[in-house]
Amino acid sequence: MNQNLFSENPVEITTLSNGFTVATEATPNVATASLGVWVGSGSRNEQASEHGLSHLIEHMAFKGTTSRSARQVAEDIENVGGEINAATGVEYTSYAARLLGEDISVALDVIGDLLTKSVFDKQELAREKSVILQEYAAVEDTPDDLIYDVFQETAFSGQPIGRPILGRPETINSFDETAIRRFLDREYIPANMALVATGPIQHAQIVEQAERLFGHLPVHEIQPSEDGIYKGGEKRLPRDLEQANIVFGLPGLSFKHKDYYALHLFAHILGGGLTSRLWHEVRETRGLAYVIDAFHWPFSDCGIFGIGAGTSQKDLAELLDVALECAWLATENISEEEMARAKRQMKVGMLTALESPGGRIERIARQLLTWKRLIPVSEVVRKVDALTAGEVCQAGRTAISGNRTLVSIGPIDDLPALAQLATKP
Incomplete structure (x- = not known):
């Protein structure tokens, strides 16, 4: 850039x-x-x-x-x-x-x-x-x-x-x-x-x-929050609705982790836009969902990775199978074209936020509270640009090998149990 x-x-x-x-x-x-x-x-x-x-x-x-x-x-x-x-x-x-x-x-x-x-x-x-x-x-x-x-x-x-x-x-x-x-x-x-x-x-x-x-506020020591530990699990909420909503989750990373940007890039490639693997295969090729995406939520000491979608009850099982297959395939091979596109998407997202005054002051405040210093945009860009396809694949493999989370709401009788989902393609 x-x-x-x-x-x-x-x-x-x-x-x-x-x-x-x-x-x-x-x-x-x-x-x-x-x-x-x-x-x-x-x-x-x-x-x-x-x-x-x-x-x-x-x-x-x-x-x-x-x-x-x-x-x-x-x-x-x-x-x-x-x-x-x-x-x-x-x-x-x-x-x-x-x-x-x-x-x-x-x-x-x-x-x-x-x-x-x-x-x-x-x-x-x-x-x-x-x-x-x-x-x-x-x-x-x-x-x-x-x-x-x-x-x-x-x-x-x-x-x-x-x-x-x-x-x-x-x-x-x-x-x-x-x-x-x-x-x-x-x-x-x-x-x-x-x-x-x-x-x-x-x-x-x-x-x-x-x-x-x-200036008059009294001095006190900061009380640390309880450590966040990703566990995984399953929760089902059967409801009489037209559509079933599901989210499949995996352990993510803290924004302080050395592989944070790699996993974030993996989320972009898997489900971050109209050219992502999930959108292409689940939505465009098979018509299994109107919207599907992948996301990564980082916190100061942990994180969570997820795939979210809404679909009909009859398509639940196939959608999950296809989504998991897409995720596994993305951990094995990512093209240079996908890497270049995802890097650009990350930069545009970051720079768009910084073009608004509200986005800039929020970034400054969070960095000062978390890091006690400001992180230049150029430093972030260098880290993103330096990522290789192999590093992104490895970050995805680490996540997908961890404990799983599956939550669902709506007509979910046909949704397979978490334990029944394939662990590998």
């Missing part, structure tokens, strides 16, 4: 005395600024009794602070034309906004309020629990969403990393202000937080405001 196609702006980084990280990327030729605070804590950091608490806290942050009502939180951002949102993941929670560069102090002040001055009013808490329970019900009623929650829960059974982010009704209903503040005191700590901003901004001004908003 021509390295001149993507130029990285310098990123200034300052760590406050309490460990809170501030990073800025000045882009003076744009009008808008994006900023956010990332917390290196998500659903996998919850104890069993806290299942779903990270997500509830993210919702409750917008329900009023000691200086702003819930309405004022929204008005202060939207009065200057901005937008604000938050998201909860397995390993991170984020609070981010985008608005005119001249108003960045407004967004930073609001986010500072949300993270340090939320009041967690009882009535607002009751209302938000109801909203989340509706969100939970919506997922339960959407098989092609639900199946991926079930998939991860089955693959990492009995572990925090396997629990669905939304939680369960019984835990959601149990949360109170005491539980919320206990979690915040343990997880929302300066050493585990990063403020990142990009746009027509001044680093010194952002640092000064961050010091005022977050």
Whole structure:
């Protein structure tokens, strides 16, 4: 790839005395600024009794602070034309906004309020629990969403990393202000937080405001999450539906693993686009599914590889057989044409994300929280370009030789048991 196609702006980084990280990327030729605070804590950091608490806290942050009502939180951002949102993941929670560069102090002040001055009013808490329970019900009623929650829960059974982010009704209903503040005191700590901003901004001004908003937070040691251990297994949810949804899984790799990029490339070749092996054989040649893909979800200490599809009950067995055969064949031989195409696909995916301000600040925040340094795009590109077909095949062989996961939802009477699936073509 021509390295001149993507130029990285310098990123200034300052760590406050309490460990809170501030990073800025000045882009003076744009009008808008994006900023956010990332917390290196998500659903996998919850104890069993806290299942779903990270997500509830993210919702409750917008329900009023000691200086702003819930309405004022929204008005202060939207009065200057901005937008604000938050998201909860397995390993991170984020609070981010985008608005005119001249108003960045407004967004930073609001986010500072949300993270340090939320009041967690009882009535607002009751209302938000109801909203989340509706969100939970919506997922339960959407098989092609639900199946991926079930998939991860089955693959990492009995572990925090396997629990669905939304939680369960019984835990959601149990949360109170005491539980919320206990979690915040343990997880929302300066050493585990990063403020990142990009746009027509001044680093010194952002640092000064961050010091005022977050510099008072007490120093605490980061509490490590429980190790994620892929186990595999089987889960079936028979339902009266038109289509059966299935996900077949294998052990994946951490994004810190030396073979991470090789396995990611294997997923692209197997099921990453309209020219992938699974799409060509399952969808185009045999007509066994409308959509089929392969994916690799990496985490900080483990990962999971999967193949997902929806099909009719009568085609379930054949689809699985064909998909497994495609996977095995891909571990034996990958052409240079496939390698070149998959490498290009990976680069385009990465660079597309980095062409949006939100994508850039998220990348910076995650790298600082995980690696304590920024990883240049050129370093990633070099690693991808250096991969050989043999290394990618070997990564696929290692995955497909591991424990298997099979989850299914819908009319699944004809689905063979996990133990009956062929271990080799």
